[in-house]
Amino acid sequence: MTKSIRVVARIIAYPEKVEELKAVFLELIEPTRQENGCIKYELLQNQSDPTEFTFVEEWASHEALDAHLASAHIQTAVAKLKDLVASDVDIRRYSLLA
């Protein structure tokens, strides 16, 4: 069996853009969950620093994740990020150990 890929992706909003960025991210949830190979796609917000959003994801393969990153809904969201985020998006791929 091929092991799934786990992803943790972290993004920091400008403080005055938190709600706008949250709306952009919420629009990603349903189309992403309908993608081939998407096992889990959850959006979290840091309780002590609401400017920080984190996606916790699980994908069937690197190919499925790469197709997601190239998808129209992700590209549309990325185009909106420039004025909303204070840092680059930090996307990391993980293996589940236990």
Add this chain to the structure above:
Amino acid sequence: MTKSIRVVARIIAYPEKVEELKAVFLELIEPTRQENGCIKYELLQNQSDPTEFTFVEEWASHEALDAHLASAHIQTAVAKLKDLVASDVDIRRYSLLA
């Protein structure tokens, strides 16, 4: 219904201590999953930087998470970390948005 607490905790090992730290973390899995209020407790390893370990967790309440952090198995692990980790443990608490 009280919302559960999501946690992402990130730790960087010294390069020569990766396997030793992994063993310490693997010993935490079973006793932690048996704790009251533990909904999910997963250990991940970064695929491009194996010195980075990340726990992805879900707890029924802050009280359950605080009890976990004060537990004997966590305190035993923390006592072993000093010579194994290159950074402080970065523990962040999140709310699930979607």
